[in-house]
Amino acid sequence: MTFKELGINEDIIKVLKRNGITNPTGIQIGSIKEILNGKDVIAEAQTGTGKTLAFLLPIFENILPESKYIQCLIVAPTRELAIQITEETAKLKEGKDVGVLAMYGGKDIGAQLNKLKGNIQIIIATPGRLLDHIERNTVDLKKIKTVVIDEADQMLLMGFKNEINKIMKVCPKRVQTLCFSATMDSAVKKLAYRYMNDPVVVTIEKEEVTLENIKQQVVETTDRLKRDALCTVLDEDNPFMAIIFCRTKRRADELEVVMHRKGYNCKVIHSDIPQNKRERIMKSFRNADIQYLIATDVASRGLDINGVSHIYNYDIPEKIETYIHRIGRTGRAGEEGYTCLFVDPKDSRLLGEIEREIKFTIPRRFV
Template identity: 40%
Template sequence: MSERSFEDYKLSDEIRRALALLKYETPTEVQSEVLQVALGNQDVVVKSQTGSGKTASFGIPICEMIEWEEKNPQALILTPTRELAVQVREDITNIGRFKRIKAMAVYGKEPFAKQKEELKQKTHVVVGTPGRVMDHIERGTLVLDQMKYFIIDEADEMLNMGFIDEVEAIIQELPSDRVTMVFSATLPKDVENLCHKYMKDPINIEIAATGMTTDTIDHYLIEVKEEGKISLLKDVTVVENPESCIIFCRTKDHVDTVFTELDEANYSCERLHGGLEQEDRFAVMDGFKRGNFRYLVATDVAARGIDIDNVTLVINYDVPMEKESYVHRTGRTGRAGNKGKAITFATPYEGKFIKAIERYIGFEIPSMEAPGHEEVTGRKAAFDEKISGRRVVKNNKTARINKDIMKLHFSGGKKKKLRAVDFVGTIANIPGVTADDIGIITIQDNLSYVDILNGKGSLVLQAMEHTTIKGKKLKVSKAIK
C-alpha cells in the first residue's frame, strides 16, 4: 500500500469531495504510480491485477483534466465486455459527480438510435465495447475531434476475445496528439506490439502480483470427481458461510445446473451468463451489488464487470482452461484491502491445468480436505440463519455518493426548444440554491433529467412545481433512477 495521500496530487475540490464520499482515502499502489504519470499527460502501460483499483487510477486524472465546457467527447475507454463498460461508466460518473462529468456507455444489443441521441448531447467520456464504438465512428455519431485521452482496459482479455483488429481500426481514427493508457493483468506479445506501434514513449508500470494474490486472498484446492461437485459445493458453502460468494463455471450449461441445484436448496442465489437477455444480466449484477442475494453463479466473461469490495469467497466450480482466467476470477475477492478466499474444485484429470496456473501465479496452491460430515452438521444452524437474511452491503460506493443527489424528471425537452442553460438559470434563481447545486442535465426530445446535488432535491422539486422554464409550465417529478 502506498504511503501517499490523494492530498499529494493537484486535484480540484470537486474531485477531492467525490473521493472523500467514495471513501478513497489512501491511493492503492497502482493509483499512486499512475496518477502522477497521467496527470502529467504521459502515455502509460500498466500491468496490474484486477481488483487493484485501476479504474480510479485512470478515472481520477480523466475527470480532473476534462474541460467541462467542451461539448464533444474528450476521453474514450474501451472495455472487452458490456458489463465492464457499464461498471466503468458508473465509476467515472461517481468520481466526476461534482464536476458534472457526463459519461455514457455504448455497447451492442442496445438500440443504436438511443445511443446516437445521447451522443448528440454534451458527453465528456465514452466507455464502450470495440464493435459498437467502431459502429458509431463509421456512422459519424461519435465525434473524435476533441479526443485527448484513450484508455484500453483489460487489454489482454480484449485480445483473447478477438477484438485486436477493431481496436487497431479505432486507434487509427483517433487524433495523434492524445494521451494513451493501456491496462492489462498480463502483457502478452500482441499487447506489447500494440503499445509499441501506437504509443509515444510510454512509461511502463508493473504492480507486483504477489502482494495481491497471496497477501489478501487465501487460495485452496480440493480434489473431487465430477459427479461429487454439487455435494461438495453445498458442504463448502455451509462451512465457509460467506457474506457474499461468486461460483465460477466453465459453461452456461454448468451455470444453469448449479443454479438450479442451489435454488432448489433455498440458497439466496442468481445466475449470470451470456445466454441471458442483456437487461436481465444487468439486473442480476445490480442486485448482487445491492445485496439482494448472496450467491452468484457465473461464467467468466459475464462476471467481468462486477466491482464489489466485499465478495468474501470465490469458488472455481470448474478449473479455468486459461491460466489468466484464474487471476481474473480470484481477483473478484480480496479487494480494497479486504481479506478473501478462493477455493478451486479440481478433478483427478485436471492436474496439468493446475500446474500451468501455479507456474503462472508463481506459487503452489495448497490442498485442503473436503469438509467432513461432522463439521458440516456443526455449521448448518449458523448457515441456515444467515441464508434466510438479506446480505448487508457495507460499502456501496454509488449509493453513498448518490445519497444527497435527487434526479428530477421534467415533461419537456428539445421539441420545446429547452436547453441546459434554461434549467440552470431557472433553478439557480430558487432561494437557497446556486449553480453548484445543479449536476448533470440530460435533455431528450420530450423530457429532461436534472441532477440536484447537496441534498437540495426536495427544495427544488417543491419550487419547480410552481415555476415556469422559458415561459413554459412543465410537470416535474422525482425520477425513478
C-alpha cells in the first residue's frame, strides 16, 4: 500500500520522499485511514515501527491552518520524546502555515506564553508543563479535535495517570482520542477505553522490530575486562553512529571519561544532565558530529535517530522489554542494524530470559 492510497496528499508525500521515506510501515497502514476517518484508535507498536508518523500524517491532513485555535494536542511522557515529535512535525510543516508549540520542563515558560498569543494549531507537551499552562489559564483546549497519548505504557510507568485524567477533563467530550503504546496491558487499555468511543485496535507483532534486519551478538567477558572488550569491538566495527547503553548514570559517566581519554568522539546523556545541554548533545548526535552516544535507559524511549547503525549494550538490561527498546534504535526502515551485548557470568540468567523471549540463541562474538 502507498501513502497516496492511505489518503496522504502529494505535498506531504514529497516531504516524506525528501526525508528518505517512500513506503508506509505496518502501523501506518493500520492507523492512518482510521484516524483520517475520525475514529478513535488504540495502537500497539514498538519504538522504531514508524508510529510517530502514523499519527502525525493524518493530523496534518486534517489540520486547518486558517483556523486560529488549537486543534491537536500530543502528550508525551518525556522531554526527549516531545523534542523528537516536534522535530518530525517541523519536517512535515515545510511550506505549510501550521503553528506548532512544544511545552516541556526546562524550556522558558515566558517564551511559551508569548508563542501562545500567536497562531498555534498543534501543541506537543509533557504532562507536567501542560498542566502548568492549564492551571494558569494560558492554554485553551476547548476546541481541539484530536488528542494523542503517546507511549501510554511509559506514561503510566512514570506515574502520570492523574495528570492524564486532569488533562482529558478540560478537553471536549467528543474529542478524537489516539492512544499509542509499545505494550498494551490491562492498565493501558483501562486508560484508553475510559476516554474512547468504539476504538479501532491496531496491533503490530513484536518480531517486526526485534529481529528483522538486526544482527545480534553477545560478548562474554567480566565486569573488570568489559571496558577493554568494548573498545576492542568499537575499533573493529568503527560504526558511523552508535549508542552505548549503561545501567546507571554513574557507570555512563565513568565510561565517558575512559572513552574520552582513549580518544573516542563521545558524549553522555542521562537525566542529571541539564536539559539545554541534553538538547545540544542530541542535536550534535543527530548531525553526526558525535560518533558515540553513551546513554541510560531513561533516555532510550525518546531516541529516534536516523543513521544509528550500531547499538552496544555495555550493561545487560534487567527487563526483556528494555533490551527490545534498546536494539530497536537500529535496523530502521529496511536498513541493516547491528547490536552487541556484553555479559559477565552473573548475567547468565538474564541472558537466558532474553533468548527465550526472542526465541533465538544469540551468537557469541570472540574478542
